[in-house]
Amino acid sequence: MLPYAPWVVWIFPLVMAFTHFIWERISTKLRDFMAVSTGFVSAIFAASMIPDVLNGYTYVDGVRYEIPFDWVAIKWIPTPGIVINVGVIVDPLSVFMANIVAWISSFIFLYSVEYLHGDRGITRYWMLVNFFIGAMELLVMADNLLMMFFGWEGVGLASYALIGYWYEDRKEYWIDEYPPSHCGMKAFITTRIGDVGLLISIVIIFLYAGTLNYVDLATSAGWIASMAKQGILLFTLILLFLGPIGKSAQFPLHVWLPEAMAGPTTVSALIHAATMVKAGVYLIARLDLVLYSANIVSGGVAFEYLKEFFLVVAWIGAFTAFLAASMGMVANQIKKVLAYSTVSQLGYMFAALGAAGLLMEHAEAFVDAFMAGISHLFSHAVFKALLFLSAGAIGHAIESYMLKDMGGLKKYMPKTFLVMLVGALSLSGVPPFNGFWSKDSILHGLMSEGLYSLYLVLAVTAVITVFYTFRMIGLAFYGEESSHVKHLVEEGHKPHDPGLYMMVPLWILAFGSILSGFLIPSVSNMFSPAFEALGIEHEVLKEVYLFSLDKFVFKTIASISMPIAIGIIVVGLAPAYYGFITYKYDVRGLVDRSPILRALWTFLFNRWYINAFYYRVFVDGVLSVSNGVFNYLEANGAGAAFKDGYTVLSNVVRRIQTGVLRMNMAYIIIGILLILSLILYAL
Amino acid sequence: MIDILNLSIGEALVLTSVLLVAIGLFAVVTRRNLLRIVIGIEIIATGVNLNFIAMSIFKHGPYIDPTAHALTIISIVLDGALVGVALALTLVVYRKFRTLDTDEIRRLRW
Numbered sequence: 001m002l003p004y005a006p007w008v009v010w011i012f013p014l015v016m017a018f019t020h021f022i023w024e025r026i027s028t029k030l031r032d033f034m035a036v037s038t039g040f041v042s043a044i045f046a047a048s049m050i051p052d053v054l055n056g057y058t059y060v061d062g063v064r065y066e067i068p069f070d071w072v073a074i075k076w077i078p079t080p081g082i083v084i085n086v087g088v089i090v091d092p093l094s095v096f097m098a099n100i101v102a103w104i105s106s107f108i109f110l111y112s113v114e115y116l117h118g119d120r121g122i123t124r125y126w127m128l129v130n131f132f133i134g135a136m137e138l139l140v141m142a143d144n145l146l147m148m149f150f151g152w153e154g155v156g157l158a159s160y161a162l163i164g165y166w167y168e169d170r171k172e173y174w175i176d177e178y179p180p181s182h183c184g185m186k187a188f189i190t191t192r193i194g195d196v197g198l199l200i201s202i203v204i205i206f207l208y209a210g211t212l213n214y215v216d217l218a219t220s221a222g223w224i225a226s227m228a229k230q231g232i233l234l235f236t237l238i239l240l241f242l243g244p245i246g247k248s249a250q251f252p253l254h255v256w257l258p259e260a261m262a263g264p265t266t267v268s269a270l271i272h273a274a275t276m277v278k279a280g281v282y283l284i285a286r287l288d289l290v291l292y293s294a295n296i297v298s299g300g301v302a303f304e305y306l307k308e309f310f311l312v313v314a315w316i317g318a319f320t321a322f323l324a325a326s327m328g329m330v331a332n333q334i335k336k337v338l339a340y341s342t343v344s345q346l347g348y349m350f351a352a353l354g355a356a357g358l359l360m361e362h363a364e365a366f367v368d369a370f371m372a373g374i375s376h377l378f379s380h381a382v383f384k385a386l387l388f389l390s391a392g393a394i395g396h397a398i399e400s401y402m403l404k405d406m407g408g409l410k411k412y413m414p415k416t417f418l419v420m421l422v423g424a425l426s427l428s429g430v431p432p433f434n435g436f437w438s439k440d441s442i443l444h445g446l447m448s449e450g451l452y453s454l455y456l457v458l459a460v461t462a463v464i465t466v467f468y469t470f471r472m473i474g475l476a477f478y479g480e481e482s483s484h485v486k487h488l489v490e491e492g493h494k495p496h497d498p499g500l501y502m503m504v505p506l507w508i509l510a511f512g513s514i515l516s517g518f519l520i521p522s523v524s525n526m527f528s529p530a531f532e533a534l535g536i537e538h539e540v541l542k543e544v545y546l547f548s549l550d551k552f553v554f555k556t557i558a559s560i561s562m563p564i565a566i567g568i569i570v571v572g573l574a575p576a577y578y579g580f581i582t583y584k585y586d587v588r589g590l591v592d593r594s595p596i597l598r599a600l601w602t603f604l605f606n607r608w609y610i611n612a613f614y615y616r617v618f619v620d621g622v623l624s625v626s627n628g629v630f631n632y633l634e635a636n637g638a639g640a641a642f643k644d645g646y647t648v649l650s651n652v653v654r655r656i657q658t659g660v661l662r663m664n665m666a667y668i669i670i671g672i673l674l675i676l677s678l679i680l681y682a683l
Numbered sequence: 684m685i686d687i688l689n690l691s692i693g694e695a696l697v698l699t700s701v702l703l704v705a706i707g708l709f710a711v712v713t714r715r716n717l718l719r720i721v722i723g724i725e726i727i728a729t730g731v732n733l734n735f736i737a738m739s740i741f742k743h744g745p746y747i748d749p750t751a752h753a754l755t756i757i758s759i760v761l762d763g764a765l766v767g768v769a770l771a772l773t774l775v776v777y778r779k780f781r782t783l784d785t786d787e788i789r790r791l792r793w
Contacts, residue, residue, distance in 0.1 A: 659789035661720075666712050 001058060002048040006071060006088040006141050009045045009098055010151075013038050014134030020126045028122075032113050035126035039109040042133060043102035049095045056529040058090060067091055067529040070143050070215045084212060089143035092527040093289065096374070097140040097282050100381050104274045105133045107505040111389055112266045114501035115396060125165060125264070132158035132271060139279055144212040145202045148283075152243070153195065155276045160188040162271060163263040172399070175262045175333070183259035190256040194246020201239035204232070218290045221298030228302035237309040240287070241316075244280025248346045251320040255611045257343050258327075261335040261401075265392030268335055273342045273384040281349045281377055284313060288356050288370055293534050295360055303360070310357030317350025318457040323608065325464040329471065330604045333401050334391045337472045338384070341427060344461060345380045349373045351458060352442045355451055363536045364544055365449050371527065371546045372441040375520040379434035382516055383426035386509035390420035393502055394476060397495040398488060403475045405484035410477040412485075412495040415503065417477050419510040424473050426513040428466040430569055437517035437556065441546060444561040459568060466572025474580025521549045696737030703730030717776060717783040721769045728762045 002008070016038040023031035052058035056067050068091030077084040088094075109129065116122050135154025142148040164184030166173045173180050206212055209223035217223070227233040244250070249257035260272045271277075291306055321344045328340035352373030359365035393416045394409065395401045410417045426433035429440065439462065446455040481489075488495060497503065524546045531541055541547055545555040556562065579587035591597045606612060633639055658664075690698065703726055710723030732755050739751035773783065780788050 661785040662712055662715065669708055669712065 001052050001090075002045055005045045005048050006090050007073070009042050009049075009102065010134050010137035010141055012045070012134075013042050013130045013137065017127050017130035017134060020123050020130070024123045031123060031126065035130060036106070036109045036113060038130050039102065039106035039133060042137065043099070043106045046095070046098040046102040046137070049090060050099065050526070052090065053092050053095045053526055053529060056532070066533075068215065068533055070213065072143070076147075082210075084144060084146055086147060087143040087213075088141040089214060090141075091533075092530040093282070093285055093374075094140050096378075096523065096526065097278070098137055100278070100378065101133060101136045101140065101275045104381055104385050105129070105270050107508055108266050108270045108274075108385065108389070111392070111502050111505040112264075114499055115266055115392055116264060121165065125162070128158050128161050128165075129267070129270065132162070132276070136275055136279070140282060143214060145205070145214075146212050149199065149202060152198070152247070152279060155271070155279060156188065156191050156195065156247070159191075159260070159271050159276055160184045162267040163187050163260050165263050165267065173262055175259050175336070178259055178262070180262035183256075183262040187256040187260050190253050191246040194242040194244070194253055196242075197239040198243025201236045201242075204236045204239070214286065214290055218293035219297060221294055224291070224294045224302045225298045228305050233302055233305045234308055237287075237305075238312060241284070241309070241313060244283050244350075245316065246280075248277045248280030248350070249320075249343050250280070250316050250347065250350060251323055252610070254320060254324065254343050255607075255614055258331075258336050258339045258607075261333070261339050265335065265388055265395055268339070269385045269388030269392065272339065273388050274381040277342060277346055278349075278377055278381065281346065281353065281373070284350065284353045285370070285374065288353055288366075289530060289534065291357065292360055292366065296535060300361075306360065307358055310354045310360075312354075314351050314354025314358060314451075314454055317347040317352075317354055318454050318461075319347070320344070321347030321351065321461045322457055322464075323347075325461045325468065326604055327607050328468040329464060330601055331468075332403055332605075334394065334403055334406070334472060334476060335388070335401050337403075337468060338387055338391060341465065341468065342380075342384055344465065345376070345384070345427075347461075348439065348442055348458060349376050349380070351454055352376060352445065355446055355449065355454065358451070359449055363540050365445075367531055367536060367541060367544050368546065369442075369445045369449070371520075371524045371544070372438065372445045374527065375523060375546070376438035376442055378520070378523055379426070379438040379513075379516060382509055382512045383423045383433070383435055386419060386506065386513055387423035387427065389502070389506055389509065390416050390423060393498045393506070394420075394495075396498055396502070398485060400484060403472070405482050406476040407479045408477070408481035408485060409495060413477075413497050415497045416506075419506045420477075421473065422510040422513050424469045428469045428569060428572065429462060429565060431557075431565070432514070432517060434513050434515075434517035434520075436565065437520055437552075440556055440561055440565055441520070443564070444556070444559060447561060459564065462565075462568045463572040466569055467576045470573055470576035471580045474576060478581045479583055518549065518553075521547055521552045693737055693740035696733060696740070700730045700734035700737055703727070703733060706730075715785050717773045717785060720785070721766065721773060724769065725762065725766055728758070728765070732758050732762075 016034065020031050020035060023034045049058075053067055058065050058067060058069055060069075060071065068089055070087055070089050072085040072087035074086050075083060076086045112125070112129070116125060119125070132155055135151045135158060137151075139148055139151030139155060142151060161184065164181045166180045167184075169179035169181055175183055178186070202212065204227075205217070205223065208227050209217055209220065211217065211220070224233065227236060242253075246253045257272060257277070261268050263272075295303055295306060324340045324343035324347065328337050328344065331337045331340055350373075352369050356366050356369035356373060359369055391401070394406065394413065397413060397416075398405060398409070400406075422433065426435035429436045431437075443455060443458060443462070446452075446458065485495065498506075524544070528538070528541050528547070532538060545551045575585075575587075578584045591601050603609070688695075707723045707725075707727035707730060710726065711720050714720055714723065735751045735755045735758070739748040742748040776788065777783055782788070
């Protein structure tokens with residue numbers, strides 16, 4: 001690795017974030033250059049750690065260390081009994097995440113240069129996104145839960161500020177009835193609910209384990225056994241899971257992500273699709289590894305609780321996948337479709353990682369499900385960034401994200417259409433795009449391990465995914481031109497493909513979506529040091545089909561899941577194709593005519609009424625309580641009585657005052673002197 | 684003057700601080716202008732700070748006690764905040780009553 005790479009990768013962006021206002025004074029070009037190159041420098045440092053992980057060892061100052069390598073810099077809280085260090089962990093999971101974050105964000109920075117050109121707050125934008133990657137890299141590189149939590153809160157802050165980036169709340173940036181500043185606040189408050197749970201569980205774990213270091217937690221079994229004996233293990237782990245639920249927008253805290261689309265599209269792509277929402281997935285993956293080891297060391301005494309916990313994780317994931325996909329079918333805004341699909345795909349990852357935890361007793365099945373989740377994280381980061389950036393290109397061209405303002409854009413924006421189609425095919429899981437390989441490995445893993453109910457939910461979700469993806473493509477690029485597009489053409493603002501800065505990242509990501517499916521075995525091999533550190537033999541790993549390219553390709557194609565995958569695509573594509581691409585069937589008329597479909601449409605469009613329920617209970621509830629307190633305690637009642645009583649009292653007391661300040665002062669001094677002399681006399 | 688009175692430097696500092704506090708108290712008690720009173724309070728604060736420094740000299744041992752110096756620095760910073768608030772209040776009083784004479788501002792007496 002490059003010198004100090006695990007440190008530079010997060011410290012450098014954090015420092016650079018606060019220098020952009022200086023570069024701006026010199027030249028805006030220089031500022032853009034510095035911000036983009038910060039991303040690429042961080043990415044190069046992140047990439048330089050890959051060879052060490054592949055080798056399974058690394059050299060620091062000429063000394064050889066095995067992977068996972070826990071590099072402690074200083075003792076952060078060195079009180080006896082409480083030792084928390086500032087350190088980084090170099091292991092496959094952290095290096096993998098660091099690379100995803102750094103590379104995807106670098107391409108998105110490049111795209112932002114053109115996308116946000118001429119915006120007023122662009123220095124603030126660069127500061128916040130650079131701060132974001134710094135915090136995110138800190139989150140993934142940290143070697144203990146507390147340091148991780150700092151990064152966790154940092155990305156939450158950056159997310160809040162970037163959702164509300166257009167804080168003037170101009171009407172064109174509203175998401176339905178919510179202005180951007182409101183959306184940012186909503187995201188911040190919703191994720192904070194989960195973070196409180198996470199923080200409480202960190203404290204509980206610390207009370208039992210006396211350490212927060214991942215490696216120490218994995219190798220010491222005492223904490224897990226004593227927590228299981230006192231019956232709070234499940235409770236603590238579920239509190240911990242609240243953090244990922246909030247950050248990764250899983251049910252019941254999924255409501256913030258659709259509104260998070262109020263920010264610039266680059267932010268939606270970077271933070272709310274490709275990287276930040278993966279923080280929760282990362283934490284669960286980390287927990288998988290830690291608990292796998294702790295379970296073995298403790299002799300399996302707590303396995304039943306762990307099993308229950310991972311069952312909760314898997315089912316929350318699977319349910320969220322279905323919930324969000326069903327909402328995506330009727331969304332009216334291109335970015336909202338993508339937001340729902342992000343929530344849905346994150347559900348897949350949670351289902352896979354939860355299943356990995358469930359199958360902890362069988363090393364091979366554990367590795368299989370774990371790698372399936374990780375590979376879906378990998379391909380989702382690529383194709384969802386691509387989809388969002390193409391949606392941004394459309395929005396850039398027609399200045400609207402409403403699907404009703406699009407239609408017939410294919411002939412105006414052929415290049416954008418092409419890259420977006422690649423993303424859509426990938427999202428729907430069409431071979432040979434990367435989404436197919438990773439989604440299939442999740443479904444295949446669930447089926448072969450006999451988790452049929454999870455499998456069924458996710459397979460149905462996959463059908464819905466194909467439908468809403470091609471509905472979106474059809475509404476945007478096919479059919480008749482909307483009045484908005486016609487209006488633009490008449491005015492001479494013909495929609496057109498974006499320029500070089502925006503196209504290059506799109507081409508690169510499209511290329512990645514096509515090919516990166518074949519990188520999944522390499523990613524799996526990169527993870528083998530982590531599994532070997534857990535005590536899983538190399539021979540066992542070789543048996544898992546995800547670890548060699550030929551086995552991976554042939555087993556996927558030859559297995560039973562291949563015809564099922566094709567069936568899923570056909571069932572999902574057919575209605576979307578005839579309804580929204582060729583317009584042979586009038587879907588809108590069908591929905592209007594049938595009362596049942598109409599009711600279902602309303603139910604889905606109102607997001608199962610979950611959002612409305614939260615607003616009614618929490619927002620209106622708090623407001624009515626505080627209004628009640630104000631009206632009956634402050635303005636009238638106790639508050640008023642207090643005020644009146646005080647006025648009466650002070651009118652009595654002020655009669656003994658002379659009001660001469662100098663006399664009062666003199667009395668005070670005399671009093672002090674008297675007291676002092678008394679004290680001195682007593683001494 | 685130290686030579687004439689035959690004082691050590693610590694004693695001289697204590698004496699000075701006592702003088703400063705006394706001057707300040709005198710100003711606070713005798714002046715009617717609010718601004719002068721604020722200045723008097725600042726003089727008292729300076730005397731107290733100086734007293735801290737002076738006392739640190741009397742500590743037995745190889746070094747002067749650094750705690751007093753640290754406290755004094757904090758105290759000076761707080762003085763800055765205090766004088767800010769006091770001047771702001773003075774300004775408000777002036778805007779409200781168009782005078783700074785404390786005998787004119789006798790709202791405490793009904």
